[in-house]
Amino acid sequence: MVCSHILSNVDSIESKVPVNTVVxxxxxxxxxxxxxxxxxxxxxxxxxxxxxxxxxxxYTSEHCKDSSHSTFLNVVKRLKPVDEKDIEERQNKMAKLEIKEFKEEEVYxxxxxxxxxxxxxxxxxxEVPDKYQQLSDSVIKSNSSSRQEDIKAWEQEILPCEHSIEIQQFKSNVDLSKCTQCELKENLWICLHCGALGCGREQFGSNTPGNSHALKHYEMSQHPVAVKLGSLSADDIDNYDAYCYQCNDEVKIPNLLQYLKTFDIDLQKAVKTEKNLIELNLDQNLNWEFQLDGANGEKLKPIFGGNFTGLSNLGNSCYLNSVVQGLFDLDAYQQYFKDKQFPTYQQISNPSKDLKSQMLKIYNGLSSGKYSKPNVLKGDDYQLGIKPTMFKSLIGEEHPEFKTNKQQDAFEFLIYLLDKLDSEYGYDLNKSFKSILTSKVLCSNCFKGSARDDLVDNLSLNIEDEVLKIEEGQKTYKEVELIDSFKQYCEDEIIEGFKCEKCNETTNAIKSVGFKSFPKNLIVNINRIKLENWVPIKINVPVNIPEKIDLSDFRVELDENFEYKKEEKSQFTANEDIKNNLMQMGFPENRCIKALYKTGNNTLDEAMNWLFxxxxxxxxxxxxxxxETKSEVSEELINNVMAMGFDHKLSKKALILNNSDPNAAVEWLFNNPNDDGELDTQPSKVDLAEEKPKLIEELTNSTISPHYKLKSIICHKGTSPHTGHYVIFIKKVIDGEEKWVLFNDEKVVECDESNIEDMKTNGYIYIFESV
Known part of the structure; x- marks a missing residue:
């Protein structure tokens, strides 16, 4: 006999999950x-x-008290028993379950x-009334929140480009057996314009060979669109690899069937022979070892317990995992969240949409040790890790790149996350990262100058990239010291043709920068991206691990010859780090600022693509x-965007958000296909402009030491920050001794000397603590 509460609630519940309700x-x-x-x-x-x-x-009882919701569908999953010989097969099924190819019932x-x-x-x-059974069945069959957020969790969102929509073709005889410029018979890409067959690029993190002859064909012919032959399949004609070399991105090709017939290729009879790029990416992310073997070949020791909890890879989310681990390792974060409580249901009815709730959830998950236990699904060597699904969805929902499942630049994500947290918490949470950098300019004629203070929470530094030798196309670089990058950043720079406001002469000036105050926690990014033949590449310069650094020599010195410039109000402030990265690639400053303005100040890639x-x-x-900013955009511009197939409401919003630039508006619309067109008119939760003067005064009077010890290094393997894999090495106290610990998604292991080379050549973001 069921209880009276269940019976009394029958009339108030639905018979199925309401339409558009997230479960x-x-x-x-x-x-x-x-x-x-x-x-x-x-x-x-x-x-x-x-x-x-x-x-x-x-928490169930707590929710019942807060909301008066008393009935629940209880779901319990237990692994099916298997023989030892079947454990590997089950682990493979679990990996594929991550991309929704297997049903849970096969494992649980x-x-x-x-x-x-x-x-x-x-x-x-x-035992319960039919209405409960019907609703429960609807809940069981509905997509979960994470599934609904991204129905193909590991697939990238790929769209046609202007070059793949209409392809001019030239009939030719095609030999489909091998590359026309070498002997490779796999990783072959056919040019859809002329039929030339070339091998692709070597796929980093896989055994797929490649000599880039398809790319070289494009450089000679300017035929941009190519398709990977081995990815074509009659069983799944919409899932193939196609690339536009001019857009430098994967694309979809309308009418691919007809284009292939020009070269006597029948897509409806094609048999897939190779993994596509999505599958290669999946393999790389699920199976990446990143030096998990020790110097003697034995497996590095896995670690479990409080503050040794891993984060599962949600599909190219290693960049997010590494950043989150680095932040929550810091005392500032641990002390801030230690005594915080979740808001009640009346305060926040949906915690998945509340950043404070999600940050507290991650803190509890990482620090408790509750989820850091050996797990049979990982062969008892590793833990399953926790899945920050809600956090990833929430933090990226307003960003065109971070809301996708593409790999992203960890440093760009860190900057974005810190800004989001500042807007949510004010400066309280991230105060330990804040410092004041003072820029000064001194006239060489009258020896008078001006100075300006900037509030910063990170530094992006260049590194010297002296090549010692080149063998088989691989460059070996001279090892460098990080302190030399600080010296370069703060060294004097001569400005020619300087117009002095004091003496009114046109002369030279000396520009330099230094610390007016030092942060408790110092974030340093080293710029490993270099432009070669207008193609951004990553340079694997070994940087000696700076266990300690002394920044005393980089404190700014001012005298009575300098006066401070008043802070000028500007309608647009370019992202300083992205601007510097672009300038380091050789783009003039005016171009960089314009590109960031036109692309919404978002990412390095967007700005670079705009520039090209x-x-x-x-x-x-x-x-x-x-x-001058206008509250309305012209109907003519709206009509121009609507001509691309978008409705009036969406077109207007896109133009407003992109300063009436129709090109940027269309790009925004393609990146936000599910946007509802509603403009957010809610005020910012925190008035940072009001808090800033108080923080600057506090930092100006601070006595934080310029002596630092290294806490963690986010490392990256790959040819670009937007491909490859990120991990983080963190200094932890184990049995009373400080040791490096590697957090490779859910794999958490104690390091030995075999990891030093990885840390040197792949170090990308360094987090220091003042001592």
Missing amino acids: YKDDCMYNFDTAENNELGLDVCLKCFQSYSRGDYD DIKYNIYCSIDNETFKLE SHMEDADIDEPLVIE
Whole structure:
């Protein structure tokens, strides 16, 4: 007999999940308990369709008290028993389950019941009224929140480009057996313009060979669109590899079937012979070892417990995992979140949409040690790790790149995340990263000068890239010291043709920069991207691991000859780090500022692509001129964007967000296909402009030491920050001794000397702590 509360609630519940309702059934809203790892399973509320758990803390009961929602669908998943010989097959199934190719029922025994929180009783589905059974069946069949957020979790969002929509072809006889310029018979790409067959680039992180002859064909012919032959399949004609070399991106090709027939290739009879780029990416992310073997060939020792919790890779999310691990390792973050409480249901009805809730959830998940245990699905050597699905979805929902499942630049993400957290918390959380950099300019004629203070939370430094030798196309670089990059950053720079406001002479001036105050935690990015033949490449210069650094020599010195410039209000401030990266690649400053303005100040890639496509603009080198902001955009511009197939509401929003630039608006629309067109009119949660003067005064009077010890290094393997793999090495105290620990997604291991070379050649972001 079911309890009275279940019976009394029959009329108030739905018979199925309402249309467009998100069902949160992956993990608890407040911790990382799941139907698999919690003995009592997961309780899905049959009113708000959010999940809660009963364990160390009874979040289900708490939700019931806050919301008066008392009935839940209880889901318990237990691994099916298998023989030892079948363990490897099950692990392979679990890996494929991550990309939704296998059903959970193949791995788990799953039980569903109805739970009443008020009476603390559980009932079988067949015991409860039909309406509960119907609603439960609807919940079971519905996509989970993470599934609904990204229905193809590992696939990239690939769209046609202007070059792949209409392809001019030239009939020719084609030999499809091998590359026309070498003997390779795999990784072959056919030019859809003339049929030339060339091998692709070597796929980093895989055994796929390549000599880049398809790319060389494009450079000679300017035929941009090519397709990988081995990826074509009659069984899945929409899933293939195509690339536009002019756009430097993967593309879809409308009418591919007809284009292939020009060269006597029948897509409807094609048999796939090679892994496509998505599958190669998947293999790389799931199986990357990143030196998990020690100097003597033995496996590095896995570590478990509090503050040794891994983060599962959600699909190219290693950049996010590494950044999050680095931040939550710091005392500033641990102390800030230590005593924080989750807001109540009345305050925040959906924790998945509340950044403070998600940050607290991650803190609890990483620090508790509850989820850092050996797991049979990883062969008992590693843990499963926690999945920051809600956090990733929330933090990236307003960013065209971070909301995708493409690999991203960890440093760009770190900057973006710090800005988002500042807008949520004010300067309280990230105060330890803040410092004041003072730029000064001294006239060589009258010896008077000006100075300007900038509030910063990171530094991006150049490194010397002296090549010692080249063998088989591989460059060996001279090892460098990080302190030399600080010297270069702060050294005097001569400005020729300087117009002095004091003596009114045109002369030379000396420009330099230094620290007015030092941060408690110093974030340093080294610029490993270099432009070669207008192609950005990553340079693997070994940087000696700077266990300690002394920045005393880089403190700014001012005398009575300098006066401070007043802070000028500007309608647009270019992202300083991205601007510097672009300038280091050889682009003039005016071009860099204009590119960042036109692309929304978002990412290095977006700005660089804009620059490449606007190189011939007559006004490309003129200073940026911003017209007075208008609350409305012209109907003519709206109609121009609507001609691309977008409705009036979306077109107007895109133009408003992109300063009435129709090209940028169309690009924004393609990057935000699911946007509802509503303009966010809510005020900022925190007035940073109001807090800034107080923070600057506090930093000006601070006595933080310029002596630092290294806390962690985010490392990257790959040819570009947007490909390859990120991990983080963190200094931890183990058995009373400081040791390096490698956090490679969910794999957490104690390091030895074999990891030193990885840290030297792949170090990308360094986090220091003042001592």
